[in-house]
Amino acid sequence: MKFTLNGAEHSIEADGDMPLLWALRDVVGLTGTKFGCGVALCGACTVHVDGAPVRSCQTTVADVEGKSVTTIEGVAGSGEVGQAVVAAWRKLDVVQCGYCQSGQIMSAVGLLSENRKPTDDDIDAAMDGNVCRCATYQRIRAAIHDAAANLA
Incomplete structure (x- = not known):
């Protein structure tokens, strides 16, 4: 899967059904995005996809292919x-x-x-x-x- 992560092109090997949260934390190693409830109710896992806030626990890796993802690690440099x-x-x-x-x-x-x-x-x-x-x-x-x- 290829997407832009915090302004840089990124490619990861992951199942398309994997929640973005786990791809960010476990595959990429960015642990600033937190697991809270796992059902998109608490907001701890919020990231931006193409500039819009989304819950990464319910967004799959396939959902962000070709898109831009910003995490808390990249937000200060995002403008x-x-x-x-x-x-x-x-x-x-x-x-x-x-x-x-x-x-x-x-x-x-x-x-x-x-x-x-x-x-x-x-x-x-x-x-x-x-x-x-x-x-x-x-x-x-x-x-x-x-x-x-x-x-x-």
Whole structure:
């Protein structure tokens, strides 16, 4: 299977039915994308495929053939939105345990790539389905607003 991964052409030997999550973690060795629930409900495994957030636990390797995949390892180098989100996460100390944060960041980048001035309702809708067991939701929302302000 061939696809672009974090800006570089990549080829892997894997069954087309393999979830992208396991290909990224076990075949490629990028462990920033996390396994949470395995049924696309928690958001821990969120990556971007052709710029759109998807749950990699339910996306197969065959689904991304010929497409562009961005993981948390590549998001800071993916442009000004990724850089603004990562900077805001650090500035506002969003992370508590950190397990869900790669998925949270990927969803936030997806939102701000489409909407540079999101309201609280926009943020809540875009982040719905990203679960944080530590309940850092207020800090996540504040960081998204901070990133948006730095993009203006």
